[in-house]
Amino acid sequence: MKKYPEPIQKIIQYLRKLPGVGNKTAERFAFHILDWDSLNQTEFSSALATIKTKITTCDECGCYKDKNDCIFCSKGHDLRTLCIIAKAKDVYTIDNMNAFSGYFHVIGSLISPLEGKMPEDLCLDSLSDRIDKLQIEEIIIALDSTLEGDTTALYLHKVLKNKKIKITKLALGIPIGSTLEYVDEGTLSQAFASRHTLVEKTS
Ligand SMILES: [Zn+2]
Structure with missing residues (x-):
C-alpha cells in the first residue's frame, strides 16, 4: 500500500x-x-x-432504539400480526415497503451449527408472553431464504405450534440463497402478500 x-x-x-x-x-x-x-x-x-x-435495543421487540420510546412498539398497530426477523436491521427493509403494520420480534441470529449458533442462542424468551399479551393472531416468519433461514423457520414452527395461531412464512418470491437486506421492496411486498401457512389455525 x-x-x-x-x-x-x-x-x-x-x-x-x-x-x-x-x-x-x-x-x-x-x-x-x-x-x-x-x-x-x-x-x-x-x-x-x-x-x-x-443506540440500544428495545426490551420488548429487540429493534434498535435511541433514548426515545421504541418507534416499532409505540406506533399504532392495526393488525394482530407479529413478524419474526433475525436481525434488528431487517426491520427497516420491511418497514420501508409500507405494507406491514403489525409488530416485530427480533430473534438475534439464525440457527447455524457451523457458526456455533444453536437454537438456544435465539432470543425467544419473551416471544411467548408477547404473543399472548398482544393477542397475536398470525406470526409471519420473515427470514433469509437460505439453509440457515429455513432451518430456523422449522425450529420456530416447532416451538410455536402449540400456540394454535396461524404461522406463515414469506413466499418463495425471495430468491433462494438471498438475504433480506438485498431483496428489493417489490419482491419483498410480493413475498408478504403471497406468504404461505406453515400450520393452520385450529381454534
Ligand atoms: Zn420495540
Whole structure:
C-alpha cells in the first residue's frame, strides 16, 4: 500500500473494513473526509464515537432504539400480526415497503451449527408472553431464504405450534440463497402478500 501520512493511513484502514470497500474506494473516501470542513469532521467523529452508547435495543421487540420510546412498539398497530426477523436491521427493509403494520420480534441470529449458533442462542424468551399479551393472531416468519433461514423457520414452527395461531412464512418470491437486506421492496411486498401457512389455525 502507498505510504500515506499515518492519520490518513488509519482512516483508510478502518474504511476498508466496510463491506464492498476496497483499497481504492477507501483512499477516495479518506481524502474526501480530509476535505470536509471541521464542523462536519467533528460531528461525524462524535456520531461514530457515541453510536454504541446512544443506540440500544428495545426490551420488548429487540429493534434498535435511541433514548426515545421504541418507534416499532409505540406506533399504532392495526393488525394482530407479529413478524419474526433475525436481525434488528431487517426491520427497516420491511418497514420501508409500507405494507406491514403489525409488530416485530427480533430473534438475534439464525440457527447455524457451523457458526456455533444453536437454537438456544435465539432470543425467544419473551416471544411467548408477547404473543399472548398482544393477542397475536398470525406470526409471519420473515427470514433469509437460505439453509440457515429455513432451518430456523422449522425450529420456530416447532416451538410455536402449540400456540394454535396461524404461522406463515414469506413466499418463495425471495430468491433462494438471498438475504433480506438485498431483496428489493417489490419482491419483498410480493413475498408478504403471497406468504404461505406453515400450520393452520385450529381454534
Ligand atoms: Zn420495540
